[in-house]
Amino acid sequence: MNMRVMMGVxxxxxxxxxxxxxxxxxxxxxxxxxxxxxxAGDIFTRTIGQKLSEALGQAVVVDNRGGANGGIGTELVARxxxxxxxxxMGNAGPMTVNPNLYLKMGYDxxxxxxxxxxxxxxxxxxxxxxxxxxxxxxxxxKLLQSKPGQMTYGSTGIGGGNHLSGELFSLMTxxxxxxxxxxxxxxxxxxxxxxQISYMFDTVITAVPQLRGGKLRAIxxxxxxxASALPDVPTLNELGLKGFQLxxxxxxxxxxxxxxxxxxxxxxxxxxxxxxxxxxxxxATQGGNDLVGNTPEEFAQVIKSDLALYAKIIKAxxxxxx
Numbered sequence: 001m002n003m004r005v006m007m008g009v010x011x012x013x014x015x016x017x018x019x020x021x022x023x024x025x026x027x028x029x030x031x032x033x034x035x036x037x038x039x040a041g042d043i044f045t046r047t048i049g050q051k052l053s054e055a056l057g058q059a060v061v062v063d064n065r066g067g068a069n070g071g072i073g074t075e076l077v078a079r080x081x082x083x084x085x086x087x088x089m090g091n092a093g094p095m096t097v098n099p100n101l102y103l104k105m106g107y108d109x110x111x112x113x114x115x116x117x118x119x120x121x122x123x124x125x126x127x128x129x130x131x132x133x134x135x136x137x138x139x140x141x142k143l144l145q146s147k148p149g150q151m152t153y154g155s156t157g158i159g160g161g162n163h164l165s166g167e168l169f170s171l172m173t174x175x176x177x178x179x180x181x182x183x184x185x186x187x188x189x190x191x192x193x194x195x196q197i198s199y200m201f202d203t204v205i206t207a208v209p210q211l212r213g214g215k216l217r218a219i220x221x222x223x224x225x226x227a228s229a230l231p232d233v234p235t236l237n238e239l240g241l242k243g244f245q246l247x248x249x250x251x252x253x254x255x256x257x258x259x260x261x262x263x264x265x266x267x268x269x270x271x272x273x274x275x276x277x278x279x280x281x282x283x284a285t286q287g288g289n290d291l292v293g294n295t296p297e298e299f300a301q302v303i304k305s306d307l308a309l310y311a312k313i314i315k316a317x318x319x320x321x322x
Contacts, residue, residue: 024084024262028059033089034073036066040205040287044119044250045089047282051273052266069159070094071106078107082257084266088113092161092248096306100314101159103321109307115299116252116266119274120289123223123247124165124201125230127216129192132199137219137239140199144175151198152178154188158319161248162188164310165201165222167317172241192216204229205288222246229288246309249292251299263296 033045049060065073074094080086095109134140155163180197182188185206191197204227210216220236221227224245236244252270271293273279283289
């Protein structure tokens, strides 16, 4: 190898090494939200995206890719380059429920993603109309047991968190109710308020105004601890349904293979953002969430345990994968 060729090789190697050592990020980041604008997932994505942009000194561009219960946007990130410039607003639905509901998936929730951190945890509250002849869980269970297959509960659709909460409740109380799916939370809530269904598991943030206005009565919440927005409402576990816990989440994930230094940097910045007063106000106080901010390793365990939980519920309830 002559001297000119050797110098060219050395300069090329130095350029590659310099590029590899360049501080991250050096260009805008795309943050995929697998849902339409305006919803809870979009609010989380834009809130965290703004804080990441401020901390990293680069634009974080929110890209809404809704469809297929969050599956379209989630698959898009699974196939993206693992360079830290494409992130996903990970959600419990497409990452832990859908893999148990659909026979054909375009991604593997464990193999195709690098967890960064769980941002929020949100639970459901079991609510009944104020005219219901029950005020406590034991009386409610007795009512259901006295009318097998006659009581109805609403949800936002098959596989939604409130549907699976209802199925888990039926399994643990040895009761049978008729599931009535709606195309959105507002429609299910309207049906409950109008007397078309008997009860439902609603998100805390949606139920709170109705509870404060006396239009609904709370029986218990599905979390491992009481909801900060409903401190006087006990958990179903506290009330005797030992082991009952069903929460869902919003998170930040990247494609599998994203360099660890990038994952660690993003983890630090998102966890820091989750402690900021304006983020707490928007996502916790107004959004009804508990904010988490765990390590990538801790979040990976949440994904695996939730996959197992939903597999158990779906199988026991006889919900057939599609």
